[in-house]
Amino acid sequence: xxxxRLSRRDMVRMASFSLAPLALPxxxxxxxxxxxGNAPIGDVMVCVFLRGGMDGLNAVIPHAEDAYYDAxxxxxxxxxKPGDDSAAVELTDRFSLHPALRxxxxxxxxxxxxxxxxxxxxxxxxxxxxxMDYMERGTPGEKQIPTGWIARHxxxxxWENDSPFRAVAIGGVTPAxxxxxxxxxxxxxxxxxxxxxxxxxxxxxxETLSSLYAASPQDPLFESLATQSDTTMEAMETLAGLDxxxxxxxxxxxxxxxxxxxxxxxxxxxxxxxxxxxxxxxxLGGWDTHVAQGADAGPMPTLLGSLAAGLAAFDQDLxxxxxxxxxxxxxxxGRRLQENGGAGTDxxxxxxxxxxxxxxxxGKVYGEWPGLEAGQxxxxxxxxxxxxxxxxxxxxxxxxxxxxxxxEIFPGYDSFSFLELAEERPV
Amino acid sequence: xxxxxxxxxFLRLSSWSAALAAMAACNPLAPPxxxxxxxxxxxxxxxxxxxxxxxxxxxxxAADRTRAAELGIxxxxxxxxxxxxxxxxxxxxxxxxxxxxxxxxxxxxxxxENGRVVRELVTATVVxxxxxxxxxxxxxxxxxxxxxxxxxxxxFVFLLKGAEDQDVIRRHxxxxxxxxxxxxxxxxxxxxxxxxxxxxxxSPNENYARELLELHTLGVxxxxxxxxxxxxxxxxxxxxxxxxxxxxxxxxxxxxEAWHEGGPxxxxxxxxxxxxxxxxxxxxxxxAEHPSTANHIARKLCVRxxxxxxxxxxxxxxxxxxxxxxxxxxxxxxxxxxxxxxxAAAGQKLKRPLDYFVSSLRVLGVDGExxxxxxxxxxxxxxxxFHWPAPDGYPDQxxxxxxxxxxxxxxxxxxxxxxxxxxxMETELAAIADEFTEPEALVDAxxxxxLGAPLPADARQILLDYAPAAPASVxxxxxxxxxxxxxxxxIR
Numbered sequence: 001x002x003x004x005r006l007s008r009r010d011m012v013r014m015a016s017f018s019l020a021p022l023a024l025p026x027x028x029x030x031x032x033x034x035x036x037g038n039a040p041i042g043d044v045m046v047c048v049f050l051r052g053g054m055d056g057l058n059a060v061i062p063h064a065e066d067a068y069y070d071a072x073x074x075x076x077x078x079x080x081k082p083g084d085d086s087a088a089v090e091l092t093d094r095f096s097l098h099p100a101l102r103x104x105x106x107x108x109x110x111x112x113x114x115x116x117x118x119x120x121x122x123x124x125x126x127x128x129x130x131x132m133d134y135m136e137r138g139t140p141g142e143k144q145i146p147t148g149w150i151a152r153h154x155x156x157x158x159w160e161n162d163s164p165f166r167a168v169a170i171g172g173v174t175p176a177x178x179x180x181x182x183x184x185x186x187x188x189x190x191x192x193x194x195x196x197x198x199x200x201x202x203x204x205x206x207e208t209l210s211s212l213y214a215a216s217p218q219d220p221l222f223e224s225l226a227t228q229s230d231t232t233m234e235a236m237e238t239l240a241g242l243d244x245x246x247x248x249x250x251x252x253x254x255x256x257x258x259x260x261x262x263x264x265x266x267x268x269x270x271x272x273x274x275x276x277x278x279x280x281x282x283x284l285g286g287w288d289t290h291v292a293q294g295a296d297a298g299p300m301p302t303l304l305g306s307l308a309a310g311l312a313a314f315d316q317d318l319x320x321x322x323x324x325x326x327x328x329x330x331x332x333x334g335r336r337l338q339e340n341g342g343a344g345t346d347x348x349x350x351x352x353x354x355x356x357x358x359x360x361x362x363g364k365v366y367g368e369w370p371g372l373e374a375g376q377x378x379x380x381x382x383x384x385x386x387x388x389x390x391x392x393x394x395x396x397x398x399x400x401x402x403x404x405x406x407x408e409i410f411p412g413y414d415s416f417s418f419l420e421l422a423e424e425r426p427v
Numbered sequence: 428x429x430x431x432x433x434x435x436x437f438l439r440l441s442s443w444s445a446a447l448a449a450m451a452a453c454n455p456l457a458p459p460x461x462x463x464x465x466x467x468x469x470x471x472x473x474x475x476x477x478x479x480x481x482x483x484x485x486x487x488x489a490a491d492r493t494r495a496a497e498l499g500i501x502x503x504x505x506x507x508x509x510x511x512x513x514x515x516x517x518x519x520x521x522x523x524x525x526x527x528x529x530x531x532x533x534x535x536x537x538x539x540e541n542g543r544v545v546r547e548l549v550t551a552t553v554v555x556x557x558x559x560x561x562x563x564x565x566x567x568x569x570x571x572x573x574x575x576x577x578x579x580x581x582x583f584v585f586l587l588k589g590a591e592d593q594d595v596i597r598r599h600x601x602x603x604x605x606x607x608x609x610x611x612x613x614x615x616x617x618x619x620x621x622x623x624x625x626x627x628x629x630s631p632n633e634n635y636a637r638e639l640l641e642l643h644t645l646g647v648x649x650x651x652x653x654x655x656x657x658x659x660x661x662x663x664x665x666x667x668x669x670x671x672x673x674x675x676x677x678x679x680x681x682x683x684e685a686w687h688e689g690g691p692x693x694x695x696x697x698x699x700x701x702x703x704x705x706x707x708x709x710x711x712x713x714x715a716e717h718p719s720t721a722n723h724i725a726r727k728l729c730v731r732x733x734x735x736x737x738x739x740x741x742x743x744x745x746x747x748x749x750x751x752x753x754x755x756x757x758x759x760x761x762x763x764x765x766x767x768x769x770x771a772a773a774g775q776k777l778k779r780p781l782d783y784f785v786s787s788l789r790v791l792g793v794d795g796e797x798x799x800x801x802x803x804x805x806x807x808x809x810x811x812x813f814h815w816p817a818p819d820g821y822p823d824q825x826x827x828x829x830x831x832x833x834x835x836x837x838x839x840x841x842x843x844x845x846x847x848x849x850x851x852m853e854t855e856l857a858a859i860a861d862e863f864t865e866p867e868a869l870v871d872a873x874x875x876x877x878l879g880a881p882l883p884a885d886a887r888q889i890l891l892d893y894a895p896a897a898p899a900s901v902x903x904x905x906x907x908x909x910x911x912x913x914x915x916x917x918i919r
Contacts, residue, residue, distance in 0.1 A: 051817070126637065126656070127647050129819055164831075172780075172809030173827045186830035188807065196839055205905075208893040209838065209912055215885040216914040221777060224829050225914045232834040285816050290622040290634040341630040342622060347637070380653055 033163035033276035040159045040278055042401035042425060043326045043359060044271055046264075046314075047150065047281045049136075049175065050307070050331035052288035053128060055345050056352035057337060057383060058295075059304060060115055060365070061088045061096050067372035071338045075295050075345070086296050091115070095365045099296060100304035103312035104354075112315065112322065113362040114421045116353040118370050119387040120333060124379060126347040128288070131332035136176035138390060138410045149409055150279050151180025153397055156405035163276025164234035170263040170282045178281055183231045190244035190266050194236055206233060242273055253317035256309040260284050264314045271321060278401075287331060291342040311356060323358030326400045326422070330389060337372055338381050350383035353392055359400050359423045366419050388415065395422050402427075476500055477879045478773040479764060481919040482732050483507060484562035486786020487879055489855070491562065504764055507563035508601060508757040517558040525551050532586045532615070532678030545585050545813075548592065552812045553805070556785045557793070567600040567756065568592075569781070570731055572812065573820025574724075575611045575643060577620045579813035587616035587668075587678050588813060604724060604754035605715035608643065612711055613680045615668040621818060624668040626660065627686030636660035638818045639714070646726075649719030651695060658692045662699055662706040721749035725759065727823070732763050734772045735824040741768040777825035778919050780808035783837055786919070787844050787911055790877045792855035801844055801852070807836045838912045845908035846901065860903035866894040869903060877910050886913065 034040065062068050063079035077098055080090035088096035089105055095117065097104060107113035123140035125131050134140040138149025147155070154167055167184035169175055178184040187193055195202050213229035216222035247269050255261035260282065267280045286303055293300040307329070315322055334351030350370070356362065370376050370384035378384040390410045397403050399422040406416065476495050480487035483504070487495075495503040514522075522528060525547040527535060535544050556565050575596070579588045591614045599607035611617055618624040621635035636659035641647045665687030669675040682704045689702030697713050699706040714720055725745035729737035744766065745759045752758040763769055778786065784805050805811055809832070815821045822828065845856065855876070863872045870890045874882040882890070890906055897905040910916060 125647075126653065127641050128817065129641075130647055169830070172807070172830075172832050173822070174830045176826075179826050184830065186832040187835075188832055193835060195835070196842060204893070204896055205842065205909070208889060208909055211889045212886055212909065212913045215883075215889060217883065219774070221775060221825065221918060222914050224825070225777075225917055228829055228831060228834050229914075232831040232838075235831050236835070288634070288817075290632050291625050338630070340632050341627050342625040342632050344622070344632065346633040380657070 046327040048329040051285040054287040054331035055335040100301040101308045103308040111363040116366040118350045147180035148177035150177040154182040165275045167279045255313040291344040326357035329354040348382035350385040486789040510561040576820035591616040628688035631660040644714040645719040646723030721746040780810035841911035842908040
């Protein structure tokens with residue numbers, strides 16, 4: 001048979017992703033990726049990056065501030081009011097959730113979702129690209145360090161893990177946080193992660209390709225390609241045993257039918273399959289809302305709805321397994337307090353972060369609130385930052401991931417102190 | 428390709444490539460001969476030509492290699508820098524089937540089924556990249572489409588992007604940067620995408636103003652402040668796009684005086700005229716003349732064509748060419764392609780997904796319909812033209828693309844496209860397979876045809892070891908697929 005022919009069905013599957021329920025494998029892979037006694041000790045960390053600059057002031061609303069209502073005549077969300085679904089959802093006497101984030105109220109009330117307000121990167125840049133870069137490298141204001149903060153965490157961890165799924169980016173592009181010496185896998189769809197053709201032909205092709213890449217010339221680019229080839233081959237081999245196409249969620253969880261929901265369900269499958277996953281990165285874009293962002297309906301509320309529904313489904317699907325999972329949600333900066341003439345908001349500074357997991361002291365809004373009055377704002381009228389984003393991440397790294405090498409993960413950061421938002425993970 | 432590879436072309440090609448093989452065989456320590464037609468000199472010339480073709484085209488087809496061998500490097504480059512208006516019959520015939528290309532924004536808005544609009548513009552773009560003889564021009568169209576990135580799925584941008592492609596990007600792709608910048612600043616697609624269309628006094632929208640400074644002209648470290656961003660935003664208030672309420676055709680540039688913020692403004696130390704559209708016009712001149720703009724554009728061109736971290740002296744030389752010529756794009760490209768630094772950078776760039784996709788089709792000489800599953804792979808590879816959501820355009824460096832998703836779908840594409848058995852799609856492989864039947868000769872002919880150079884000995888042996896295991900009926904296709912999937916076809 002033709003080893004390189006692809007069936008029509010394969011092609012259709014390749015060209016479009018389906019959200020058909022996925023099923024766990026009937027078997028439990030017992031793959032040893034680490035030597036005995038030196039396996040990863042920490043949580044699986046899921047990093048969600050909201051690209052474009054999320055408007056944190058309209059996500060977690062400071063409803064006690066008159067300045068918020070004065071500055072946002074068309075965008076402000078009404079303060080919490082019993083029985084009014086379009087009003088904000090009360091968390092504390094000072095803060096409330098945008099109604100589209102209502103699904104996050106459950107994990108918040110259950111004590112597994114922590115919110116950190118007025119958090120962010122201290123560098124003053126209002127450039128998306130610099131701000132993302134600084135945050136993903138973990139080095140605000142510093143562009144010389146070529147690796148990402150997550151890559152440095154993996155590099156300095158005290159344990160070993162040879163899994164091709166040690167670090168995974170869901171999507172087609174490797175985020176800057178994962179760039180470094182430990183190869184990260186990128187995948188769009190577990191179900192489609194294989195070469196087309198009959199098994200015998202494919203095996204032969206794979207062997208030949210492996211040899212071609214192993215024989216590549218001594219040159220940095222060829223060597224990087226050889227590393228990626230190895231990772232890809234191992235990933236195909238590992239995923240061949242997973243029946244991702246018939247994955248079924250647990251505890252009645254229903255993921256939203258969008259890319260974010262699909263991405264989270266793939267991470268859930270990887271977690272449950274125990275493939276050695278330590279870190280997964282997911283991007284959710286579209287937050288650069290300069291025009292008509294919408295108060296209770298519109299582009300931003302739609303994104304908030306997707307974010308909340310996805311995270312809530314993930315939490316529900318993983319159930320007890322969330323005791324070994326920590327999700328962090330961040331964005332490169334927040335947005336200006338004052339709405340602009342187009343009912344949108346321009347680039348700002350301080351923002352909100354979310355951390356969710358069984359080992360998180362949730363049900364609380366962390367951080368010192370800097371206020372929104374004229375003298376309290378930062379730069380051109382932005383929310384000030386009172387919690388460095390590295391402080392949040394560092395606590396997660398220390399307490400949930402079990403890596404103490406902060407000086408290498410966040411070089412130059414010397415003002416860490418525990419917010420006490422994460423519980424020490426039992427060894 | 429329209430022109431099938433003839434036996435004569437192929438012989439010419441192989442004699443040209445034989446020079447390259449001679450280079451691999453010769454002793455590098457031997458002193459170069461003074462004779463102008465020595466094998467060493469010919470081989471070096473062939474290697475330089477191949478390097479230039481790999482960078483300045485979307486992957487050298489047999490026709491490009493023949494043309495470059497005929498003209499020599501300098502003349503081939505001049506021909507590419509000053510292309511005539513003819514895209515050739517292969518492009519014209521294919522574009523003639525895309526009916527929405529010639530429609531105005533209002534006509535597009537009136538279509539019953541407008542899903543075609545984006546599909547046809549993307550198809551036209553890829554068709555030109557694959558089949559146009561004006562390869563460097565298409566490279567520059569792609570470069571500027573990313574430099575002035577506009578996400579086609581953003582609101583009603585999809586009605587406006589076709590006009591921008593024609594009137595802004597294609598009109599000025601090999602012209603002067605200041606003209607291109609000015610056209611982009613008047614482009615309805617850009618005004619809508621970066622929200623300037625709705626920017627009015629008293630609270631202007633900063634989105635376009637910021638990206639104009641950061642991405643389009645000065646660069647993020649180009650020496651501007653937040654006050655400059657605000658002043659630029661104020662200067663551009665009122666630069667907008669006609670809507671249904673305007674008594675003008677839909678989707679055209681309009682200056683809305685009532686939205687404009689008059690009064691004095693100072694940008695980068697220059698005072699603007701003091702109100703009206705002249706403020707924005709003067710602003711664009713200031714930006715186009717700024718040394719930071721020259722440096723920013725020079726660096727990006729060097730990243731595109733030379734190396735991910737280009738040598739600083741070359742960046743400076745290209746920036747100087749910009750300033751000396753008032754931003755002539757061909758002058759910058761000449762400086763790059765004829766430089767020592769360029770010659771020394773062979774094989775240092777990873778193909779972007781689009782480069783990989785298009786070069787696969789070009790070296791195979793794909794003719795007939797490009798089958799839909801092949802087109803779908805461009806989406807999985809992640810670089811469909813005009814679909815990068817952020818204003819910075821698709822990444823041009825290896826880091827974001829060096830990953831398993833990329834390897835998987837590159838290999839899949841290589842194996843599928845080489846198989847050539849998709850309905851309606853033909854490649855040049857059949858002609859080669861007819862000519863060369865012995866495995867050694869076949870592997871060598873395929874390497875020369877697809878890579879433009881022989882494979883290293885160890886890679887060649889790996890393919891020869893594989894060859895007997897491939898079913899005889901598809902052996903050439905399988906071998907071609909493996910060459911395209913190999914590391915040697917991932918770089919440019």
